Amino acid sequence: MEQKLEIPKKYRLTKQRKAILEILEKSDIPIHAKEIFERLKKGGWNINLSTVYRNLDMLTKEGLVIKSYMKGEDKARYALPDKKNYLVCEKCGKIVIIDNCPFDKFKEELKEVHQFEITGHCIEVYGICPECQEKFS
Amino acid sequence: MEQKLEIPKKYRLTKQRKAILEILEKSDIPIHAKEIFERLKKGGWNINLSTVYRNLDMLTKEGLVIKSYMKGEDKARYALPDKKNYLVCEKCGKIVIIDNCPFDKFKEELKEVHQFEITGHCIEVYGICPECQEKFS
DNA sequence: AACTTTTTGCAAATGATTTGCATTTATAGA
DNA sequence: TCTATAAATGCAAATCATTTGCAAAAAGTT
Ligand SMILES: [Mn+2]
Ligand SMILES: [Mn+2]
Ligand SMILES: [Zn+2]
Ligand SMILES: [Zn+2]
Numbered sequence: 001m002e003q004k005l006e007i008p009k010k011y012r013l014t015k016q017r018k019a020i021l022e023i024l025e026k027s028d029i030p031i032h033a034k035e036i037f038e039r040l041k042k043g044g045w046n047i048n049l050s051t052v053y054r055n056l057d058m059l060t061k062e063g064l065v066i067k068s069y070m071k072g073e074d075k076a077r078y079a080l081p082d083k084k085n086y087l088v089c090e091k092c093g094k095i096v097i098i099d100n101c102p103f104d105k106f107k108e109e110l111k112e113v114h115q116f117e118i119t120g121h122c123i124e125v126y127g128i129c130p131e132c133q134e135k136f137s
Numbered sequence: 138m139e140q141k142l143e144i145p146k147k148y149r150l151t152k153q154r155k156a157i158l159e160i161l162e163k164s165d166i167p168i169h170a171k172e173i174f175e176r177l178k179k180g181g182w183n184i185n186l187s188t189v190y191r192n193l194d195m196l197t198k199e200g201l202v203i204k205s206y207m208k209g210e211d212k213a214r215y216a217l218p219d220k221k222n223y224l225v226c227e228k229c230g231k232i233v234i235i236d237n238c239p240f241d242k243f244k245e246e247l248k249e250v251h252q253f254e255i256t257g258h259c260i261e262v263y264g265i266c267p268e269c270q271e272k273f274s
Numbered sequence: 275a276a277c278t279t280t281t282t283g284c285a286a287a288t289g290a291t292t293t294g295c296a297t298t299t300a301t302a303g304a
Numbered sequence: 305t306c307t308a309t310a311a312a313t314g315c316a317a318a319t320c321a322t323t324t325g326c327a328a329a330a331a332g333t334t
Pocket of ligand 3: 128129130132
């Protein structure tokens with residue numbers, strides 16, 4: 001079921017493009033375009049924010065990157081396709097990825113009941129992380 | 138399990154607020170703030186776009202309205218759906234509520250694995266509805 | 275009605291995202 | 305390796321959804 005995602009041949013493999021993908025690989029949570037930009041700068045890159053946006057747009061359209069919005073936020077986050085289910089701590093904002101996506105089992109059932117052709121999903125769970133349970137108890 | 142959603146007592150029931158809710162009730166798909174604004178104007182209202190935004194913000198925070206983003210779009214949509222788990226058609230924006238939330242079974246497991254005290258969740262599933270499958274086939 | 279608090283309208287600001295254009299770079303071919 | 309050409313980048317300016325400050329208007333209370 002897993003497929004290696006590759007940049008289609010019509011696009012060129014620029015160093016900026018590679019660098020952006022590396023940031024996304026290293027991040028364990030969906031991040032903002034500006035965060036990517038800042039991490040690159042911090043890493044010594046001289047990249048431009050427009051370039052980050054243009055690449056994220058392209059990658060999103062090609063399905064290589066998932067664009068999403070977190071509750072209460074007004075700017076998009078981007079992540080590689082395997083990082084879209086997560087826990088968010090309401091107190092400190094910490095994010096924990098949920099692996100072993102619980103949705104897959106449910107998908108088939110959903111498909112039949114609603115006749116939808118399912119193309120994607122996002123599960124966001126809110127709660128209070130162990131540290132904050134201590135701190136605010 | 139169903140609960141009638143009401144505007145909390147600390148808020149006033151202005152005519153603008155009522156009008157916005159009526160538009161949302163009449164719409165069968167999630168719509169943009171500006172669409173709400175324009176429908177109100179067309180209906181003879183002299184409301185201001187800021188007022189629409191402020192009300193939508195308030196209603197969203199109170200959980201009376203669901204704010205979401207459709208794939209490929211960069212502006213928020215708002216709808217009345219009374220639940221937080223839904224299917225969104227990528228083509229027409231139609232929303233179908235998922236009842237029998239699949240998450241509950243998974244919740245206990247999640248609690249133990251991550252030690253989070255879970256307070257809420259949101260499941261968004263994207264796909265193509267039966268009608269659009271026809272139309273775009 | 276008078277009073278208190280919230281909400282509105284309007285205009286200006288914000289901030290994320292996009293775009294135009296000149297310049298650079300990646301890639302294919304000679 | 306050198307060249308041609310399309311694609312991508314940097315930079316600055318533009319867009320446009322959303323937010324905000326403030327004075328005036330409306331809602332809820334006594
Ligand atoms: Mn875009
Ligand atoms: Mn807001
Ligand atoms: Zn926490
Ligand atoms: Zn549809």
